[in-house]
Amino acid sequence: MLSVSQRGQLLPPSPYRHLTPYAEAARQRGLTVHPLNIGQPDIETPPLMRAAVQQADIRVLEYGPSAGFDSYRQTLAAYYQRQRLNVTADDIIVTTGGSEAISFALLACLNPGDEFIVPEPFYGPYQGFAVATDTRLVAVSSYLEDDFALPPVAAFEALITPRTRAILLCNPNNPTGYVYGRAELEQLAGLCLRHNLYLLADEAYREFCYDGAFTSALELPGAEQHVVLIDTISKRYSACGARIGALVTKNKALRDVVFKLAQLRVCPPGLGQLLAQAAADLPADYFDHTKAEYQARRDLMVRRLQAMPGVRCPEPRGAFYVLCHLPVDDAGRFAQWLLEDFDLRGETIMVSPAAGFYATPGLGRQQMRLAYVVSHDIIERAMNCLEAALQQYPGRQE
Incomplete structure (x- = not known):
């Protein structure tokens, strides 16, 4: 019987793309899925x-x-x-x-x-x-x-x-x-x-x-x-x-x-x-607007996250990601639950469980990465989803 290479078997799945099938299934059920899982900016290519x-x-x-x-x-x-x-x-x-x-x-x-x-x-x-x-x-x-x-x-x-x-x-x-x-x-x-x-x-x-x-x-x-x-x-x-x-x-x-x-x-x-x-x-000041926009998005997302009970969120100083601790048993299960069993008025979110960003077993199990590469309105709606989901999730931990 043919087998694939050991290298192929050892390759880990993408920590931010592996939930894509669940997101697609949620969209097919009619849900709006806000993508906070990947660093794909919505800012227009010049x-x-x-x-x-x-x-x-x-x-x-x-x-x-x-x-x-x-x-x-x-x-x-x-x-x-x-x-x-x-x-x-x-x-x-x-x-x-x-x-x-x-x-x-x-x-x-x-x-x-x-x-x-x-x-x-x-x-x-x-x-x-x-x-x-x-x-x-x-x-x-x-x-x-x-x-x-x-x-x-x-x-x-x-x-x-x-x-x-x-x-x-x-x-x-x-x-x-x-x-x-x-x-x-x-x-x-x-x-x-x-x-x-x-x-x-x-x-x-x-x-x-x-x-x-x-x-x-x-x-x-x-x-x-x-x-x-x-x-x-x-x-x-x-x-x-x-x-x-x-x-x-x-x-x-x-x-x-x-x-x-x-x-x-x-x-x-x-x-x-x-x-x-x-x-x-491009003009010399091209990055001024883009940088200011990302900073405003960061400030909004961090403010919303830090106001949620049980969430711990350092303020990122660069890039466009937030890595936060959640009051859940397992962020991977929580991320899948968000796409399979949760919605807030027809909306939910796709996130990246943080365990895939660690090599040490057990680390990142209660953490997730969120990308603030979407508009202020989407961030607000996504944070509303997350706040409600954390209250409803069966595996919530105080």
Whole structure:
């Protein structure tokens, strides 16, 4: 009898998509399901960027360079330079979304069986990327009671083994919204220098910090050869479907290996690069409105959550997610119950149970992630649903 690979069997389900069949069934029953489970912004992709694709005079959509169009890499380098980063086009490999950049980073920096350390809770697919690249994710726990601050560097150091090759950090953090400051990043960079480790910096939400300045790992003095920046336009310009990301490194030997990986998949999406390159023509204040809108949504959602009895909710400082504790027996069961057995005047919500963002068994069992990527009206209606559901849920715990 045929069997699938062990790798395929070990791949974990998506922590934010696995309830989709239940949501579809709820919609077929006539319910309105408000999607708070996934970071798909409702903010319009800039018309100027869309027009670059709509008006392109292309007769043959041909292969592009494996590293990405030189014109786009120059544009992207100029963007980083405006962020005070010493980046040139030669430091950039354009990728098929941030997901491919993560995969390339693990394949280029780690050997099969090697380990990388990640603070948990973490972006759920990191577990899947570890399985797919035959590497091992090692989690160091952060806690809601500490607002998910970076664990002590000693906790990272205690996990280092002869197989450890990298530390992976998402900043601002998905799913917690925590923003790691310069002092925390310098501590991690020092650790990487002492133990000769890579620092993989997933900065997909770099534009969305609400309560202070953002520090990129590429700003850290002396760590340039160790830092691998993972980036994407998906959240920055509300262009998730364009599938354009980037891997940026000053380490030429590493960049050459990543380039060979890029050649294997031939080239990143050409139309997506046209769209992304047009971002150079956006006004300098483009992010001011978007950032203010997300901050207002954050304030509304956090205010509503913190007013609910039994809910504990740190205020996220960046990205567009809230990770909160609920007075329920199990957030996974609660999330499914919301879609199968609950509605408030024909409405319910889809959420992400937080256990899928942890590697340590048992952690996150009473937590869930909510994305504030919908309008103020939808947030209000969704919070009304959640408040009523918490009162009615059979597995409520005080």
